[in-house]
Amino acid sequence: MTVRIExxxxxxxxxxxxxxxxxxxxxxxxSLNNFVRQYPxxxxxxxxxxxxxxxxxxxxxxxxxxxxxxxxxxxKDGDEISIVYLISGG
Amino acid sequence: MxxxxxxxxxxxxxxxxxxxEAIPEQVETDFVGGRGFGIYYLYRExxxxxxxxxxxxxxxxxxxxxxxxxxxxxxxxxVCTRSPLTGAFARSVAGADFGAWIKFAGxxxxxxxxxxxxxxxxxxxxxxxxxxxxxxxxxxxTVFTQEWLTRRHGLNTRVACIGPGGENLVKYxxxxxxxxxxxxxxxxxxxxxxxxxxxxxxxERNLQLYDPEGFKQLAKQxxxxxxxxxxxxxxxxxxxxxxxxxxxELGIFPTRNSRYGRLEDYExxxxxxxxxxxxxxxxxxxxxxxxxxxxRVTTGPxxxxxxxxxxxxxxxxxxxxxxxxxxxxxIAADQLxxxxxxDTISTGNTIGFAYELYEKGLITKKDTxxxxxxxxxxxxxxxxxxxxARREGIGDxxxxxxxxxxxxxxxxxxxxxxNAKGLELPxxxxxxxxxxxxxxxxxxxxxxxxxxxAPQEVFGAAYPRRVxxxxxxxxxxxxxxxxxxxxxGEVGIACSFSRGWFPQVYDxxxxxxxxxxxxxxRGYLMRVGERIVNLERAFIVREGFGRKQDTLPQRMxxxxxxxxxxxxxxxxxxxxxxxxxxxxxxxGWTPAGIPSAExxxxxxxxxxxxxMARYQKVKAA
Numbered sequence: 001m002t003v004r005i006e007x008x009x010x011x012x013x014x015x016x017x018x019x020x021x022x023x024x025x026x027x028x029x030x031s032l033n034n035f036v037r038q039y040p041x042x043x044x045x046x047x048x049x050x051x052x053x054x055x056x057x058x059x060x061x062x063x064x065x066x067x068x069x070x071x072x073x074x075x076k077d078g079d080e081i082s083i084v085y086l087i088s089g090g
Numbered sequence: 091m092x093x094x095x096x097x098x099x100x101x102x103x104x105x106x107x108x109x110x111e112a113i114p115e116q117v118e119t120d121f122v123g124g125r126g127f128g129i130y131y132l133y134r135e136x137x138x139x140x141x142x143x144x145x146x147x148x149x150x151x152x153x154x155x156x157x158x159x160x161x162x163x164x165x166x167x168x169v170c171t172r173s174p175l176t177g178a179f180a181r182s183v184a185g186a187d188f189g190a191w192i193k194f195a196g197x198x199x200x201x202x203x204x205x206x207x208x209x210x211x212x213x214x215x216x217x218x219x220x221x222x223x224x225x226x227x228x229x230x231x232t233v234f235t236q237e238w239l240t241r242r243h244g245l246n247t248r249v250a251c252i253g254p255g256g257e258n259l260v261k262y263x264x265x266x267x268x269x270x271x272x273x274x275x276x277x278x279x280x281x282x283x284x285x286x287x288x289x290x291x292x293x294e295r296n297l298q299l300y301d302p303e304g305f306k307q308l309a310k311q312x313x314x315x316x317x318x319x320x321x322x323x324x325x326x327x328x329x330x331x332x333x334x335x336x337x338x339e340l341g342i343f344p345t346r347n348s349r350y351g352r353l354e355d356y357e358x359x360x361x362x363x364x365x366x367x368x369x370x371x372x373x374x375x376x377x378x379x380x381x382x383x384x385x386r387v388t389t390g391p392x393x394x395x396x397x398x399x400x401x402x403x404x405x406x407x408x409x410x411x412x413x414x415x416x417x418x419x420x421i422a423a424d425q426l427x428x429x430x431x432x433d434t435i436s437t438g439n440t441i442g443f444a445y446e447l448y449e450k451g452l453i454t455k456k457d458t459x460x461x462x463x464x465x466x467x468x469x470x471x472x473x474x475x476x477x478x479a480r481r482e483g484i485g486d487x488x489x490x491x492x493x494x495x496x497x498x499x500x501x502x503x504x505x506x507x508x509n510a511k512g513l514e515l516p517x518x519x520x521x522x523x524x525x526x527x528x529x530x531x532x533x534x535x536x537x538x539x540x541x542x543x544a545p546q547e548v549f550g551a552a553y554p555r556r557v558x559x560x561x562x563x564x565x566x567x568x569x570x571x572x573x574x575x576x577x578x579g580e581v582g583i584a585c586s587f588s589r590g591w592f593p594q595v596y597d598x599x600x601x602x603x604x605x606x607x608x609x610x611x612r613g614y615l616m617r618v619g620e621r622i623v624n625l626e627r628a629f630i631v632r633e634g635f636g637r638k639q640d641t642l643p644q645r646m647x648x649x650x651x652x653x654x655x656x657x658x659x660x661x662x663x664x665x666x667x668x669x670x671x672x673x674x675x676x677x678g679w680t681p682a683g684i685p686s687a688e689x690x691x692x693x694x695x696x697x698x699x700x701x702m703a704r705y706q707k708v709k710a711a
Contacts, residue, residue: 006550006552006556008549008550009340009547009548009550009559009657010336010339010340010549010550012657013339013656013657017657019556045339055320055323055324055327056324056328056332058320058321060552063552065319065320067318067319067320068320082550082552083550084549084550084551084552085336085549085550086320086321086324086325086549087324087328087330087332087333087335087336087549088321088325088329088330088333088381088402088587089330089333089336089337089402089403089517089518089548090330090402090403090516090539090540090543090586090587
């Protein structure tokens, strides 16, 4: 299965400016791991040392939050994964 | 469909007259509340070219229709007036619980006009309103003032007051309640110019809602949706303290008076570093987020300093501009600003400007009362905060803000005076977040992030569409969307951090509170937001603003940004003119930046058409 990952501004420094990526995977976790394999620099901005998703990263599939299921959420061919940073400012 | 009466209280400090007035149904329908009421009444009542610090200026202290209810994160309040810093429209927002107390007193807003002949404060209850002597309070800081008034009028009193900054007419003085501030645009100086030290409200919870039962269900739905949200949980945990890391990685943390987009050692000022100093937290009325994180300094030269905050903007204001990563000094400066009643953003930005003036030899130690304004010197920064609020020595000049300081110093300093329309820019570098940058340029209050924040650029939000943060005129529609959306959110003065958690109930809550059924129609609130921005634009056009003032500091237009390894190296705002052409076209404004008669009529703002026709001629001439 192939899903499309929309890369947020904060990660593009680690993807040479690339804004989307096509990766394989049957869950959000699989897909993100495959994404990290393509762009290793993104790992520290997605996962903590324990391998869990960072507490200020939220993953959406087709515009719907995956929280609290997150990495275990199944995905299907053609799904779009969005990575959103929850940091608030202002 | 209406069923409740909404009213406001008018108080004239010159004559002592005061009285309630009903808000006409058409005004409610067109503007809903909050910032909408603020601009409507200011536009209709304030004569063009009114001296912002003169007797004729008016101040509107307004809460939203949801303030004081059980709904979450909607009890903020704001002040609308003509700004002494910019000469434009001023809208300055604050939190805590004063907004709820305005509603408990029975009003949507309090309109203050005239000028007292000696220091006074207003004491308001549900049944009475008195103008009392503030002789014992004049000269005191905001902590003393609030404690004194609470002792005098009882624990159920909530106070909005000024400190020495407002009394001394610092052009960017704040109004303070608890330790939250309405601080942008110099609204505290307007209060000081009226000899008004404080408004103290003593009232019990007492609200009239159009549909109380329906409202109760919606509020329950709202809090359930908040609690289930990861964004809410993280905001509750960290407030806004983690943003310096984010903006530094993006290269948009303005550093060394906006020459760089990243502080070299930003790791020293991250949320986790602030967490080491955290001793508590504070929340606004009916908000479970409690995002105000309280920090205390336990060692070093600022031992004992304590502030509710600093939040992101203030973390930046007292680190980025002077290239300072000693966070204890930031806590100390934040405390001083709140105690003395001045805006942290304008204060920090103006101090950064002073450091560059010093670096370039345009001011020397003779001008700075012996202070060495070398980058990283946080002790001088903290001293300057005190001097500004008290207008002592060089503080008297810096209290005027970057635009006026540059005008006085001259010799090319205007190029690096970091303001838009005179309002100092906040903690996001325009060259690396260009929709936000062009929002600063076109904002009707000047360089404000809150006027049209761009979450698409800063956090990667996908709504209404994804954007390239380095694109320029291509994103004019996004700037307009963000500005209209911010205005729509501020009719209910919903916290800007919370809107993403409950967009599905915001309009329903407003409708249940007010009885204005149409609010829930698709696109209605965005239309109200557009109406507000257009009337604010008409207001500032009357004050002489137009295309020429829709600009950014020369530094952003002609100097490449240096990001120290972050993305965006070499970026500049290259296409201001093209951006403005596109922005005005999409807004329905003339090429001079004036709302067209067609647009005004379409928005039900026909009463502004005649004014704009007059100014159109002036601009054409």
